[in-house]
Amino acid sequence: MLNGLFDPATVFIYLPRLLSKLPVTLLIVVTATLLGAAGGMLLALVRLFRTPVLNQAAVVYISFMRGTPIVVQLFLVFYGVPWLLDHVGIDINRWDKLFFVILTYTLNTAAFKAEVFRAALQSVPSGQAEAAYAVGLTRLQCFRRIIAPQALLIALPSLGTGLAALLQDTSLAYTLGIIDVMGQVHAIASGTNRMLEGYVGAAIIFLTLSVALEKGFGRIEANLLIKRHH
Amino acid sequence: MIEIRDIHKTFGHNLVLKGVDLKVDKGEVVVIVGPSGSGKTTLLRCINFLERADAGEISIGDTHVAFRQATARQVSTIRKQTAMVFQNYNLFNNMTALGNVMEGLVTARKVPKKEAEAVSRAVLDQVGLADKCDAYPSQLSGGQQQRVGIARALALNPEVILFDEPTSALDPELVGEVLSVMKAVARKHITMVVVTHEMSFALEIASRVIFMDGGVVVEEGAPQEIFLRPKEERTRQFLRRILPETDYTI
Numbered sequence: 001m002l003n004g005l006f007d008p009a010t011v012f013i014y015l016p017r018l019l020s021k022l023p024v025t026l027l028i029v030v031t032a033t034l035l036g037a038a039g040g041m042l043l044a045l046v047r048l049f050r051t052p053v054l055n056q057a058a059v060v061y062i063s064f065m066r067g068t069p070i071v072v073q074l075f076l077v078f079y080g081v082p083w084l085l086d087h088v089g090i091d092i093n094r095w096d097k098l099f100f101v102i103l104t105y106t107l108n109t110a111a112f113k114a115e116v117f118r119a120a121l122q123s124v125p126s127g128q129a130e131a132a133y134a135v136g137l138t139r140l141q142c143f144r145r146i147i148a149p150q151a152l153l154i155a156l157p158s159l160g161t162g163l164a165a166l167l168q169d170t171s172l173a174y175t176l177g178i179i180d181v182m183g184q185v186h187a188i189a190s191g192t193n194r195m196l197e198g199y200v201g202a203a204i205i206f207l208t209l210s211v212a213l214e215k216g217f218g219r220i221e222a223n224l225l226i227k228r229h230h
Numbered sequence: 231m232i233e234i235r236d237i238h239k240t241f242g243h244n245l246v247l248k249g250v251d252l253k254v255d256k257g258e259v260v261v262i263v264g265p266s267g268s269g270k271t272t273l274l275r276c277i278n279f280l281e282r283a284d285a286g287e288i289s290i291g292d293t294h295v296a297f298r299q300a301t302a303r304q305v306s307t308i309r310k311q312t313a314m315v316f317q318n319y320n321l322f323n324n325m326t327a328l329g330n331v332m333e334g335l336v337t338a339r340k341v342p343k344k345e346a347e348a349v350s351r352a353v354l355d356q357v358g359l360a361d362k363c364d365a366y367p368s369q370l371s372g373g374q375q376q377r378v379g380i381a382r383a384l385a386l387n388p389e390v391i392l393f394d395e396p397t398s399a400l401d402p403e404l405v406g407e408v409l410s411v412m413k414a415v416a417r418k419h420i421t422m423v424v425v426t427h428e429m430s431f432a433l434e435i436a437s438r439v440i441f442m443d444g445g446v447v448v449e450e451g452a453p454q455e456i457f458l459r460p461k462e463e464r465t466r467q468f469l470r471r472i473l474p475e476t477d478y479t480i
Contacts, residue, residue: 130280131320131379135334135386136309145337149324 010197011204014188018201024098024180028170032105033163039106040113047118058114065111070104070169077104078176101173105166112162120155121147153224160217164210171206181205231256232277232390232421237286237297239272246272247283248445254390257419261432261453264442265468270425271317273442274392277423278312279305290389310339313383317395319375321367327354327378328363331385339386346385353381357411373404377411384415391415393424429473433457441465 043062046054065073078100082093124147132142174183185198232254239247246269254260262270276283276297283297290311295304313334321330328350335346354363357377367375376396383391396412397405409431416422416435426432432439432453439456441449441464449462457473460466 125318125320127316127318127320128322131314131316131322131382132333133280134278134309134312134314134316135382136306136338137334138306138338141337145333146322146324153324 006196006200007194010194011200014197014201015204017188018181018184018198018205021179021181021184022205024178024183025167025170025173027098028102028105028173028180029163029167031102032109032166035102035106036109037113037159039110041117043110043114044117044121047114048121062111062114065108066115070108071172071175073108074101074104074172074176077107097176097178101176101178105170105173108169109162109166113159116155116158116162117151120151120158123154124150153221156217156221156224160213160221163217164213167209167213168206171202231291232423233289234273234277235287237273237276237288238284239269239276239281240284246445247276249286250442250445250447252423252440252447254421254423256389256421258437259416259422259424259435260438260440261436262423262425262440262442263427263429263432263456263468263472264448268442269445270442271394274314274394274423274425277392278309278314280314310386311389313386313388313391315376315379315383315391315393315396317398319367319372319379319399321375321378321382323367326364326366327359327370327381330367330378331382334382334386350381350385353384354378356384356414357381358407371404372400373407376400376408380408380411380415384420390421390423393422393426395425395427397426397428427472429457441468443468 043058046058085092128146129142132146170180171182173180174186179187181202185202188198189195234252236249236251237247238249250273264270272281275281277288285298287296290308293307295308322333325333331350331354332346335341335349336343351363354360357380359374359377362370362374397408400408409428413435436453438450439453440447441456443464449456449460449465457469460469
């Protein structure tokens with residue numbers, strides 16, 4: 001029935017099967033984004049306040065995560081973390097693979113977000129913090145009320161790009177045997193010997209999501225800017 | 231009611247304050263003048279702990295604190311009794327004029343929102359910005375921003391308001407509106423310590439003028455004394471440079 005390298009109609013037969021695994025992809029993206037953002041903020045603060053020891057550790061960590069391919073990180077976490085924990089008597093070898101995948105993307109996201117947040121926090125003029133202390137705000141109140149809201153607006157475009165990049169990066173989770181959208185492409189391919197239709201289907205899904213993200217962030221940014229100026 | 235004794239401050243190898251005493255009575259307007267680098271601004275910043283002085287003590291109201299040993303709680307007590315108006319306004323850019331004025335009341339002092347808003351609208355009205363409550367700093371001129379800065383200080387009803395060169399960053403045509411607001415504040419007998427280069431303001435409004443140079447107080451007295459009959463040679467030199475010549479020969 002199916003002939004040739006590529007059959008457009010088959011794409012639409014595969015698409016629902018790929019979409020059924022979209023929740024797995026989204027689970028990775030959403031969890032890694034939220035946890036990674038929190039971790040990134042902590043790293044950024046460690047770096048900004050030049051916390052002794054932790055600052056140097058953060059520098060090494062960020063360089064490593066930004067300087068190695070995500071596939072390498074996936075395997076290091078999947079095999080390395082259980083190995084390390086085994087030495088202190090904790091056995092996590094049987095834990096779900098998805099846990100290690102989400103952990104890897106979280107660690108990776110935190111490193112990239114740390115630099116985005118650090119730059120954004122530094123770009124808020126320090127005079128505003130002084131004014132906040134002068135009217136009696138504590139450091140934490142100043143951060144929460146004055147610095148963070150402005151930094152977030154500055155960081156927003158980078159956060160949008162980062163989210164789109166993370167979405168694409170999840171396409172490597174299948175290397176650990178996760179059946180997300182890309183995992184499903186490979187599963188279909190090995191069962192039917194038809195590869196291209198699956199990839200085209202995946203392309204449609206990823207492209208649609210990326211464009212939606214881009215538009216969404218653009219709209220949030222525009223709204224916030226309009227509120228603040230004119 | 232505010233007294234500073236023997237304050238010292240060093241930045242690296244640079245001695246900025248070499249033992250300054252300052253006493254300000256309730257309702258007084260003290261103007262500090264002096265060449266740049268004389269330590270005027272550092273003195274103000276040490277009073278509300280934006281800089282930590284190396285030695286000396288401060289008393290405001292019932293609070294007595296040694297600068298160096300001050301605990302976080304003591305710092306906060308002193309800050310609650312002082313307010314600062316900055317050279318570069320330093321308004322919170324993510325808040326409206328009203329939000330800027332309310333912030334200290336609501337977040338730091340836990341004043342109920344409605345009450346804080348009423349107070350804040352009233353002080354914004356006092357500085358002539360009743361119609362700009364909802365404007366963000368980016369929508370205001372420099373003079374308007376600085377008037378919001380003064381309103382932000384007034385709203386806290388502090389024992390003393392510290393003004394750090396409040397007109398130095400303004401375009402010349404905007405200086406007048408800020409000075410007239412400051413004069414109005416002075417007429418309400420609010421205690422003010424003002425670092426400024428506006429000699430006419432000092433002459434007209436100051437209860438006392440302090441001339442600082444090289445990290446010490448060189449001379450102090452009534453404005454007429456300091457400007458018209460200075461005793462110290464350093465004061466005379468400074469005034470010659472800063473005051474316009476009285477007779478011009480062409």
